[in-house]
Amino acid sequence: MTAQQAKRVQRLQRKADADTAADGNVIPMWRRHLKEVLHSPSCVISIAVIVIMLLFSFVGPFFSPYQQNGLDIINAKQAPTVAHLLGTDEYGRDILTRLMYAGRISLTVGLASMALSLIIGTVIGLVCGYYGGWVDATIMRLADLLMSIPGLPLLIIIAAMLSSFKVPPESRLYIVMLMLSLIGWPGLARMVRSEVLSLREQLYMKAADALGLGTHSKMFHHLLPNVYPLLIVVATLSTASSILSESTLSFLGMGVMPPNASWGNMISAANNMIDFQKRWWLWIPPGTAILVTVIAINVLGNRLQDILDPKSERSAA
Template sequence: MAELNLSPGASPKGTLFRETVQELGKEESYVQMIAKRFMKHRIAAAGLVIMFLIVLMAVFAPLLAPDDPYHVSNTFSGAPSSEHWLGTDQVGRDVLSRLIYASRVSIIVGIGAVAIYVTIGTLLGAVSAYFGGWIDMLIMRITDIFMSFPYLMVILVIVSILSPSLANVTMVIGVLGWPSVARLVRGSVLSLKQMDFVKASISLGLSAPRILFLHIMPNAIAPLLVHATFGMAQAITVEASLSYLGMGVQPPTASWGNMLTEAQSLTVLTSQPWLWVPAGSMIVLTVLSINFIGDGLRDAVDPKSIK
C-alpha cells in the first residue's frame, strides 16, 4: 500500500484512486505472469490452439460441414472421394459432416458436466471444511459412499433408467462427479481458514458466507481450475464410452462415440477404416489437448515452479 501524500494540493480521494489503480495493475501483472508461464509450456500452448479450433468447429458447424449430417445418399459405406472427403457411413450419411457436428456433443458434455459437479463439489467441500464438526463428518461420509461405487457402472444403470440422451448423460456425469472436487476444496479451505486474513475477517464480524465465498474461495480457485480442466477430458471420454455402448447420445444425433459403434464389426475394422478412424482420432486429439492444457495450468499456478 502506497503512503498517503498529504502535501498541499493532494486530496485523499485522488490518493485512494491512485492506490486502486496500482492494485489493479498488480492483479493484471499477476494474470500476465500466469499467461506467460503457461505459454512457455509449448505442448500446453499447442493444446490450447487445438481446443480453440475444435470449439470454433463446433460453433460454426453449419458453415463448415459440406453436407447435412442427417442426409442419406445412395452411397452406403462409400470410400473417401471428392464428393465425400471422409466417405459415407453404413446409412449413406457424410462422415465428415457428422464428425464436425459431433464436436458439439463433446463440448456440451465437457463444459456442462464439469459446471454441474464443480458447483456441487465446491459448495459441499467449502461448507464441510469451514464449519467442521458433525457437518464435516456427514459430508465426508456421503463423499466416501459416492466414491465407493464403480463410476461407469453407476452411470450406465442410471442412464438406462432415465433413457439415454444428451441431457441425461450430461446431468448424470455432473451429479456423480463431485466427490473429488469436494475433497480438493475441503483441503484448500482447511489450510486457508487458518490464515491471518480469515481470522481478521471473523474478528470484524463478517458473515460466514461472505468470508467463505468472497475471501477464502478466491484463493483456492487455482487448483480447482486445474482439476476442472482434467475433468472436461474425463467427461468427454465417459460420454464417448457410453455412446459406444449404445447408452449415450442416440442416433441420428452425431456423436464421436456412437460413430465408433460401427467399429464393432471386424469387417469395418479391417476394410472400412474411414468409419471409425476419424471419430477415434478426434476423441484422442481432444482429450490429449485438454490434458496438455491442464498440465500447463498446473505448472503456471504452482508457486514451486516459479523461476
Template sequence: MSPGQLVIKRFLKNKLAIAGLIIMTLVVLFCFVGPFFSPYGEYEIFYIDTGTGEEISMYDTEGLKKPGVGVNVKAPMSSAHLLGTDADGRDVFTRLMYGGQISLQFSVAVTIIELIIGVTLGAFAGYFGGKTDMLIMRFVEIFYCIPFLPMMLIVSAFMMAFGIMPEDKIYYLMLIMGVFNWAGVARMVRGQMLTIRETEYMYAAKAAGLSVPRQIFRHMLPNAIPTIIVMATMDLGSFILTESTLSYLGVGLAFPYASLGNMVNAVNKSVIMRNYLNIWLPPGLLILAIVMAFNFIGDGLRDAFDPKGRR
C-alpha cells in the same frame, strides 16, 4: 507485474500448453463453426442411382422415385464426401463436426455441475469443520464407493424402460454424471479451505463480523480458484473419454444423433474395422486430440499457478 500477468506469462512460455490451446481452438472452430459451412445435414442420408452413378439426397423426393436407387453406404473418400459415407449413407465429415460438438457440450456441462456441487459442499465442509465436515465427508466416501459404469448401465436400462427419447437422454446423462462425480472436487476444495481458514486475513474477516457466505465466497474460494481451474481442465478431458465410452457401449447418445463415441462404435463390425478406416478412425483421432489438448492446457495451468511444484 500483477499475479495474473505472471500466471499468463508463465503459461505462454509452456510450449505444450500453447500447443494444447491451439489444438483446442481449432477443434472448437471445426465443431461449432464448421457446420454452418457444411452443405450436408447431420442426419442426411445419401442414395445413389446404380445405373448412372448419380448421387441423390434424401430430400430429393423426385430423384428417390427413380428405379435402381439404393443407399450410398460406405462410399470412399471423394471431393463430395471428404471422409466418405458411413454404413447408413451419411456424410462422415459432417457427422464428425456434430459429434465433436455434442461431446464437448456434454463434457462442459458435466464439469459445471460437478463444480457447483463439489465446490459448495467442499467449501462448507472446510469452513465449518466438526460435525458438518464429518457429515459431508461421509457423503463423499459413499459417492466414491459407487461403481460408475455398472450404475450408468442400470440408469440407461431405466431410461429405456420409461421410453425416454434419444434426444432427451443426453441431458439426463449429463445431470447424472455431474451428480455422481463431485466427490473428488469436494475433497480437494475442503483441503484448501482447511488451510485458508487458519490464515490471518480470515481471522480478521471473522473479527470484522462478515457473514459466513461472504467469508467463504468472497475471501476463501478466490484463493482456491487456481486449483479448481486446473482440476476442471483435467476433468474436461476425462469426461470426453467417459462420454465416448458410454456411447461406444450404447449407453450414451443414441442413433441417429452423432457423438464421437457412437461414431467409433462402428468398429464393432469387423468388416468396417478392417476395410473402412475412414468411418471410425477420424472420430478416434478427434477424441485423442481433444483429450491431449485439455491435458496439455491443464498441465500448463498447474505449472503457471505453482511454478515451485514443477521443480
C-alpha cells in the same frame, strides 16, 4: 549452503525479479500466470488445438453442404472422395459433417457436466471446510459412499435403466450430463474442503474474524478466490474425463442415441471385423477427434497445475 539450497535460492530470486515490473510495481498474479501460459509451448499448442476443435464443431457445420442426417443409401459406406472427404457411413451420410455435429454434443456434454460438478463440488467443499463439525462429517460420508462405487459401472447401470424406460434420445443427452456431474462432484468437494481447511487457519482469515466480517464475505470473498487455481486445474482435467465417459457410454449404446451423433456412437459404426479392417474411415476420424481433444485438454491441465501451484518446483523454475 548446499548446492541444492543454492539452486533453490536462485530460483526464488528469479521468481521475485519476474514478479516486479521495471518501474518497481508488483505485477498482478493473474498477469504473471498468463505470461507463463503464453510462454509455455505446450500450453499454446494445447489451447490452439482446443480452439480448432471448438471451431470445427460449432462453426464447421455452417459451411458443410450436407445435412447431419441426410440419407443416401446408394453411396453407403463409400470410401473418401472429393465429394465426401472422410467417406460415408452405412446410411450414406457424410462422415465429416457428422463428425462436426458429434463434436458439438461431445464437447457440450463435457463442458456442461464439468460446470455443474464444479458448482456443486465447490459449494459443498466450501461449506464443509468452513463449518466442519457434523455438517462436514455427514456430507463427506456421503461423498465417500459415492466415491466407493466404480463410476463407469454405475453409469452403465443408470444408462441401462434409461433404455428400459425408453427415454427419448433428446432427453438422454441432458440426463447423461447430469449423471456425469453427479459422479464427479465428490472428488472435487474433498479437494476444495482440504484447501479450505488449510486456508481458514491463515492470518488473513484471523484478521477477517477480528473485523467481524460475515460468513458470506469470508467464504466467497476471502476463501473462494484462493481456491481458484485448484478449480481451474480440476475443471480442465474433469472436462477430458467427462468427454471420455460420454464417448464410452455412447460407444456401448447407452449414452447419446442415434440419430444424434457423438464421437462415441460414431465409433460404434464399425461393428464388425470387415468394417474395422477395411473401412477405416468409419472409426478412425471420431477416434482421432477424441484422442486429440483429450490429450490437448490433459496437457493443458497438467501444465496449468505446474504454473498455478505455488508449491510446485517446476513453477518456481
